[in-house]
Amino acid sequence: MTTVRAFSAEENMRRLKMQKRLTFVVVEGSDDVPLYESCLMMELKNVDFDVIYSGGKKPIQDFLAEHKSNNAMFIVDKDFDDFSTLDARVVALDRYSIENYFICEEVISHSIKFAISCRLQDAAEAFDLTEFVEKITRSIEMLVKVLFYYQRHAVHQLDGKEKQSWSDVFLCENNSWELSSDQILALISRLAPTPKDIVDAEEYFAENFRHPGVLINAFPGKMLKTSLQRYIRQQVMQIKPGAKGKYNNVEDTRALLSSVLHHSSSLKNVLRSVVEFLSRRQLENG
Numbered sequence: 431m432t433t434v435r436a437f438s439a440e441e442n443m444r445r446l447k448m449q450k451r452l453t454f455v456v457v458e459g460s461d462d463v464p465l466y467e468s469c470l471m472m473e474l475k476n477v478d479f480d481v482i483y484s485g486g487k488k489p490i491q492d493f494l495a496e497h498k499s500n501n502a503m504f505i506v507d508k509d510f511d512d513f514s515t516l517d518a519r520v521v522a523l524d525r526y527s528i529e530n531y532f533i534c535e536e537v538i539s540h541s542i543k544f545a546i547s548c549r550l551q552d553a554a555e556a557f558d559l560t561e562f563v564e565k566i567t568r569s570i571e572m573l574v575k576v577l578f579y580y581q582r583h584a585v586h587q588l589d590g591k592e593k594q595s596w597s598d599v600f601l602c603e604n605n606s607w608e609l610s611s612d613q614i615l616a617l618i619s620r621l622a623p624t625p626k627d628i629v630d631a632e633e634y635f636a637e638n639f640r641h642p643g644v645l646i647n648a649f650p651g652k653m654l655k656t657s658l659q660r661y662i663r664q665q666v667m668q669i670k671p672g673a674k675g676k677y678n679n680v681e682d683t684r685a686l687l688s689s690v691l692h693h694s695s696s697l698k699n700v701l702r703s704v705v706e707f708l709s710r711r712q713l714e715n716g
Contacts, residue, residue, distance in 0.1 A: 439485030443493060446482075446502055453479040453711045454502040455704060458486055465528055465688055466505060466701075472692040473705045477712045491515050501711070503704045508641075509650070510581040521704055524643075524696070529651030531697045532687045533658060535559050540690040542662065545676040546669050556669045562607070562661045566654065567645050569609040572628075573618060574649050578639055579631035580621040594620055601653055607660035659683040 437445065439460075446454055457466050460483045467481040484490050490504050494517050504520045506513045507527040513520065525531060532538075535557060543553035577596065585593055599617050603610045622628050641648040663677040677683045691697065 437482065439483060439489065442482040443484060443489050446493060446499070447497065450499055450501050451715075452501060453708060453715070455479055455481045455708070456490060456502055456504045457481060457483050458490075458505075458507055459483055462505075462528055465691055468688070469692040469697060469701060470705065470708065473698070473701070474708055477708050478715075479708050479711070487511065487513060490520075494519065503707045505701075505704065508648070510578050521700065523700055525647040525651070526649060527651050528691075528697075529655065530647050530649075531691060531694045532651065532684070533559070533563070533646060533654070534694050534696065536693050536695060537687055537690055538662060540693045541686050542666055542669075542676075545666050545673050557665055559661075562658070563644065563646055565608055566649075566657065569611070569614060570645065570649050573614050574645060575635040575639075576618050576622045576628070576631045577650070579634045582638065583634055584621070584627075584631075596621060597650060597652065599653065600656065602656050602660065607657045607664060609657060655680050655684065 442456070445452075446456070455466060455470065457463060463481050463483055470479070470481070484493075484504075487506055490506065491513075494504070494515050500519070502519065504517075506520060506522050508523045509526050513522055523530075535554065538559070539550060539554040539557055542557055543550050546553060546556070548556075580594070580596070596617060599613070601609045601613045601617075618628075622631050639648075646654075659677055659680045662683060666673050666676055677686065
């Protein structure tokens, strides 16, 4: 059986050092590789480059500090850990992670036009994210403050205590796209168990959080994947009740949205300097 050659994060970073004639785009996670490759290939024709993953921000920071090579650009998530290295080779997302760009009417409309068999314009007019964004924003208002405080500050004060895991917590109500207040309160209680912790989290957030725009863009997109999938499914069934078999689970929905992610104008703007770099490298290499 044919298998796909997979490099580890460590092997990828070694390739950057060894294969200096090649052109690379380095992203953080392995799941991000096909997303970025697809988006960049839609903007570029007949340009050779390889998208690889580093396994996180630390290997990228170490590489930038040690090497001045100009054969790569690095794309990092915004998340809660601001990337402190100032380097022209780095592009930082303006949303928490690439999954946050799925929460976009442009992207979703391009996807659901196939499910409801209509023109893009009709899909865009029929689908509306307003209710989703408004209700999710209200639900996460305190949680995002606690997550930011915990990840940026509290976790560094644990003194040997076990770090709380929070990124995989399921937040949805049963059989609904809306978030469960009980689930959210339970997570808040784990990360900020005392009234003082809550006050500290709010003060820290007010003093240190810098993210103009829609709050939902600053919240971990992966934690909203089920909510978004259920919302899209509900909207599609309301528009076309006979559209069965579409957006029934998170993984299928992610795949459908991934295939049209390149339509996000926000993501295109972020990646513009990467596209320019790849085009320039292609000219330089003939």
